[in-house]
Amino acid sequence: MAERGLQVGVIGAGAMGRGIAQVAASAGHSVMLADANAGVVEQARSNVARALDRDVEKGRRSRAEADEVLARIVNAGDVSGGYDAFRDCGIVIEAVIERLDVKQALFSALEQVVAPDAVLATNTSSLSVAAIAGSCANPGRVIGIHFFNPAPLMPLVEIIPAITTESMVTERVTSLIAGWGKTTVIATDTPGFIVNRVARPFYGESLRQFEEGIADVATIDWALRELGGFRMGPFELMDFIGNDVNYAVTRSVFESFFYDPRYTPALTQQRLVEAGLYGRKRDRGYYDYRDGATRPEPTQDETLGRAIVDRTLAMLINEAVDAVHHRVASPGDIETAMTRGVNYPRGLLAWGDEIGPPAILHRLEALQDEYGEDRYRPSVLLRRRVRDR
Numbered sequence: 001m002a003e004r005g006l007q008v009g010v011i012g013a014g015a016m017g018r019g020i021a022q023v024a025a026s027a028g029h030s031v032m033l034a035d036a037n038a039g040v041v042e043q044a045r046s047n048v049a050r051a052l053d054r055d056v057e058k059g060r061r062s063r064a065e066a067d068e069v070l071a072r073i074v075n076a077g078d079v080s081g082g083y084d085a086f087r088d089c090g091i092v093i094e095a096v097i098e099r100l101d102v103k104q105a106l107f108s109a110l111e112q113v114v115a116p117d118a119v120l121a122t123n124t125s126s127l128s129v130a131a132i133a134g135s136c137a138n139p140g141r142v143i144g145i146h147f148f149n150p151a152p153l154m155p156l157v158e159i160i161p162a163i164t165t166e167s168m169v170t171e172r173v174t175s176l177i178a179g180w181g182k183t184t185v186i187a188t189d190t191p192g193f194i195v196n197r198v199a200r201p202f203y204g205e206s207l208r209q210f211e212e213g214i215a216d217v218a219t220i221d222w223a224l225r226e227l228g229g230f231r232m233g234p235f236e237l238m239d240f241i242g243n244d245v246n247y248a249v250t251r252s253v254f255e256s257f258f259y260d261p262r263y264t265p266a267l268t269q270q271r272l273v274e275a276g277l278y279g280r281k282r283d284r285g286y287y288d289y290r291d292g293a294t295r296p297e298p299t300q301d302e303t304l305g306r307a308i309v310d311r312t313l314a315m316l317i318n319e320a321v322d323a324v325h326h327r328v329a330s331p332g333d334i335e336t337a338m339t340r341g342v343n344y345p346r347g348l349l350a351w352g353d354e355i356g357p358p359a360i361l362h363r364l365e366a367l368q369d370e371y372g373e374d375r376y377r378p379s380v381l382l383r384r385r386v387r388d389r
Helices: 015-025 038-057 065-072 100-110 131-132 169-180 200-211 217-229 236-239 243-257 267-274 302-325 329-341 350-357 357-371 379-388
Strands: 008-010 030-035 071-079 091-094 119-122 142-145 156-161 183-186
Touching: 015 030, 015 038, 015 065, 015 071, 015 119, 015 142, 015 236, 038 065, 038 071, 065 071, 065 142, 091 100, 100 131, 100 183, 100 200, 119 131, 119 169, 119 217, 131 142, 131 183, 142 169, 156 169, 156 329, 183 329, 200 217, 200 236, 200 267, 217 302, 236 243, 243 267, 302 350, 302 357, 302 379, 329 350, 350 357, 357 379
Parallel strands: 008 030, 008 091, 030 071, 091 119, 119 142, 156 183
Antiparallel strands: 142 156
16 A cells, blocks of 8 residues: 555544544645535634644644645545545545444445545444445455544554455555554454453443442542552543543443443443533533532542552453453553553553452452452453463
8 A cells, every 4th residue: 555645535524534634644645534514624624724733833843844734635525425536545534423324334335436446444433344344345445443532642543354354455554554653453343442342441340339339430530540540530531532422332332242241331421421411522521620610529548549449450451351362452452552542551461460360360259259240250361360370
């Protein structure tokens, strides 16, 4: 896949789509950016322009460079009538709504326009890449390329070949995205891929502890941030991501895993979403971000805080170990994904080795005994590691 001469298409001009367009244009590509609403594309270009202006102000690029990047992002117009604007694109990345039927219809129509060797990529965060590819006559050229928001700043990109993706397509895409300055990891086409699967207990177990009254939101955030070393606490992070987005991913993973209790969504978050309390973008979520609102103070009890961290961390490490067991990705890629994708203070597998597999197994077995729930079942690989020590 040629680097400089490759024209890139991006369909969907929301936050993710415009970010991907900026990344590709910064790497020297001409980018065709489209949306069902043509007006959204110009708004997206304006947002990219402001981001580039900040880069200039901070000395990260020259004015001329910023102007060149913006000029490479071309408004492909309204695509509600078809995708002819993408005829010359060597790769098209969709970043539209997370609905399987929408993505399938888009890819089915798009493959009739682009060249036979053009790659069709989905930025889905949780849907089956195989299901999306199944709508195409040539599913071998369909692949998942999952960027993280904001795409220009987040270094990680998950590459997800479907069972039908040709190996050459995976190699070409991995090389291309690495050439854009991103850290790539290869994930199997399983629910949540690496990051959105392994990270679920960070949110889910924190919500469970809150719902049980073990600690309030501020205290759990304080514990995991100050004692656990995470950059953000789970509740402030959910508010930052958007509770609507976080809840949708949790539901998708839960349902895709045939209602495995490990991934059970929380009623607390469901109620926030139903009430429209999405977090920062709506000024209210777990915290109140309106002018004059007072941030609640945590209970800085180290004994309580350590218990919160130990419980949440045991679940996270167990999930990472289980991802290795089920060959979701290589151990190295799992460690890279969690440190580079969600900025965990260290890789969960190494963290588990440091604490000691017997200690992690003991924590999980104690939780399973107390609750009687399969939610806390230890990974068979964790049990084997303890047995074989």
